[in-house]
Amino acid sequence: MVDVKIKYSIAFTAGALLTRETEAFISAINNIDDFLEGKETIDFNVIHVNAESSKKRLKNEIEKRLLALNNENLINRFAVSDINSKNLILFYGICKCYPIIKHFMLEIILNKWQNLDFELEVSDFKNFLYRKMDFHPELEKITEKSISKCGQVVIKMLVDLGMVNKNKIQKIQISNSIISECNKVGDHWYMDVLLLNDIEKQEI
Numbered sequence: 001m002v003d004v005k006i007k008y009s010i011a012f013t014a015g016a017l018l019t020r021e022t023e024a025f026i027s028a029i030n031n032i033d034d035f036l037e038g039k040e041t042i043d044f045n046v047i048h049v050n051a052e053s054s055k056k057r058l059k060n061e062i063e064k065r066l067l068a069l070n071n072e073n074l075i076n077r078f079a080v081s082d083i084n085s086k087n088l089i090l091f092y093g094i095c096k097c098y099p100i101i102k103h104f105m106l107e108i109i110l111n112k113w114q115n116l117d118f119e120l121e122v123s124d125f126k127n128f129l130y131r132k133m134d135f136h137p138e139l140e141k142i143t144e145k146s147i148s149k150c151g152q153v154v155i156k157m158l159v160d161l162g163m164v165n166k167n168k169i170q171k172i173q174i175s176n177s178i179i180s181e182c183n184k185v186g187d188h189w190y191m192d193v194l195l196l197n198d199i200e201k202q203e204i
Helices: 019-027 032-036 052-069 072-079 083-097 099-114 122-133 144-161 176-184 189-193 198-203
Strands: none
Touching: 019 052, 019 072, 019 083, 032 052, 032 072, 052 072, 052 083, 072 083, 072 176, 083 099, 083 144, 083 176, 083 189, 099 122, 099 144, 099 189, 122 144, 176 189
16 A cells, blocks of 8 residues: 555654543533534643643644544544543544554554464564555664664554553453444545454444
């Protein structure tokens, strides 16, 4: 899957899924429509970390992911969901915000799963990123340290999601209603990200 029109960003290293931080952020939103339209601003102090700089960084990152999600129904659903469903929504927003992660899931994780290769290491993401550099010059100036950091954060996201356990890829419990919401806006690719087979897709 090579799309040179897409400009990749690796700015996701502020945090993995950020579930607790997103819970605090969403609970502070008075009107989701206003937030999505940029009419409501959330104070960074709702983020419960010590350093002010960290609060601002995490607040900006969560805001960016939710705006990429751009789905009032899912944001409302998040507030009343269990932890598994919350993480399912969060990872969907991450994939929409950062196409590099979406494509890693579709090109590497899905391929590994289909070939019964369940081992996953940081090096898998690093090698994927190196290959993308051939088609995406915006990635060429990334340092080796940043590449390693990116790989570590992506693996941490998948661990938090429940898709990776002890360096092994595994399927997670899903919510059909959440996946249906993704499908409504044409994001059927998320079913592949979650490793669903044809029968499971039909049931949704």
